[in-house]
Amino acid sequence: MKKTWIIIEREYLTRVRKKTFVISTLLFPLLYVALIGGMGFIAEKSKETLTVAVIDSSGYFTKEAIEAENQVDPSSSLVLLTSAPQQNNKEEENGYDGYIEIPSLNWQQGTDSLIFKTYKSYGSASTGVVEAKLNRIWRRILNDSLQLDLSKQAILAQSKIGLVTKNISDEQANSATAEGIGYFAGFLVYFILLIYGSQVMMGVMEEKTNRIAEVIVSSVRPFQMMLGKILGIGAVALTQFLIWIVFVFVVYNVGVKSGTSMGFMAEAVGGIQRMIGSVNVPLILGCFAFYFLGGFFFYASLYGAIGSAVNEDMREAQSLSFPVTMLVILSIAIMTAAVANPTGPIAVWGSIIPFSSPIVMMARIPYGVPGTVPIWQLVLSMALLIAGFLFTVWFAGKIYRTGILMYGKKVTWKEMIRWAFTKG
């Protein structure tokens, strides 16, 4: 046991002292925020300003109505034409991105099949603006036709019946928040499994190609060597994660103090407070630690076994690790289904079976325990995950012991499984 500690210490310290650890710890949250922000930014950027010709046969879309609308929202503009442009005309020749022919309409019925003819394809963000403009014009026409004055219009705009789903067996109410946290937690586990799992594989390969493996196994059991590596790298992952938690905590507290003076900060702090208020934070953090560690042991030992079986060749490692990586990716696919329907059979079984439970269960838990996730499911899932990683660690240990001293031979999964189940 003492020797395992010495190995853990080396694995941990050599990684934590590296510059890449510091950089990745600082950069990952920034990249994560940049990724989410960037996606919004790109969506906003890809919204194009369109100039659309309108050929009106209904008599409702008058020049005045259209000009009034163009002043309300200048992002895209409508132009009234009396006749349709030639079908084969290119946009450059007539100056329009597309045109809409409005047939004669009954104001009491409207239409849901107005056709927007374009010369190119545009995203829904761009065409949505055009639709919104037409709808606003139509709303004014309706207001006039129904003789609604401003006060009645205001009542129509404001008075609504909204539906909020509340699962009464859980404290949690807001399913949008749960969905967000579920996605976030699931993806975080996913990243950790892939990034740190492959670190274990690379570490084992390094020992094999450096030819230090035999020197070390003459001092410690191969199993201790493998376990030391997995635990050491797991501790690195945990450290990184704790740094992020502390980071969020500090930013949050600074935000709370200075929140009154900075508008956007106050908004963010308010958002976080609402979010924290609506979910069981200690439960989620506790489960996260469990599933992150359990899943890490489960996958890291498999990656370690692969690292021990291959030679220097990176391609060999990739082809052997493909089935394992596919399991992780499959878990993400199941998670997407689980977030959409957290009590469906895919979600329930996906969160119980060990290979996918670390990711899928983390996506379900924010919806609430014991409402969405009954206690028996959580307990069964945890017990199976423990049994699962004990099995993979044992299985990997058997493969590792044979593989780490074997050079020059290309190994298949079939052989690795045979190593695991033969005596010795």
Added chain:
Amino acid sequence: MDSILSLKNLRKHFESQKAVDDISLEIERGQIFGLLGPNGAGKTTLIRMITGIFYPDQGEIFFDGKKFDPQLDVAKIGYMPEERGLYKKMKVGEQALYLAQLKGLDKQAAKQKIENWFGRFGMESWWDKKVEDLSKGMGQKLQFVTTVLHDPSLIILDEPFSGLDPVNSNLIKDEIFRLAQQGSTIIFSTHRMEQVEEICNHIALVNRGKKILDGTVQEIKQHYKQHQYSVSGYGIEKLSLDQAPFTVVSQKENTLVIQIAAQNNSSDVLRFLLDRNIQINAFQELLPSLNDIFIQLVGNTPTARTFEKI
């Protein structure tokens, strides 16, 4: 006899071959024991069982008089495998410290011993260098130091001189003699027979998983000698070989290599020569070299072991 290591009927079978097939050995304390054999003979498997890396399928190992316990006894064994290396990115000092701690030394004691050995080998300035910056020979020296650092009572060296220049080879060779003199037992595995003759006092030859030879270097040479002598003397070239108790194998000026006939001995040869007034300058028994014995015993086995079903 005071054996530090005794192997009793060890067997280790792999899927396609009997790597070690019923080998028994006694290795005495303080010996420099040569474990010889062609590639794939089973030497490495045998060593891996002695170092606790493999468990034997059958047979027993006794270390220091007691049944071998890999957990405890590995601390008393130093093993330098043929396939050896170090962490490239780690500093030399840290690396030595790490390996010593894995052998069970505490940090302070390990540090002191490392400084001691580094001083002996003139390696003090290497402490903060990375292993990847060392030359191959420097790496081998460091490897040797990490093998013997924890004062093991049994040191196993597999091809220890590969990658070393003559100066460093001698340095290591002197250390091997010194350690043996201080009571350590050394098992030395190699294909280089001239090194074995120079260093070892006892050898065992393994082929196809079986021990085919075991004894002191002198005993073995005596056993495989072919009763050949080299004789030189004035006028010997003109000697009539009528009724000679020997036949001439080769002749170079006034030196003959002779093969004594089965019923005769060396005194008969001398008597025969003296009777004929030959002035003898030199008369010496020619013992076969270990290399000759090695080739004679294993030369007709195929270079690679064929994989057979067992």
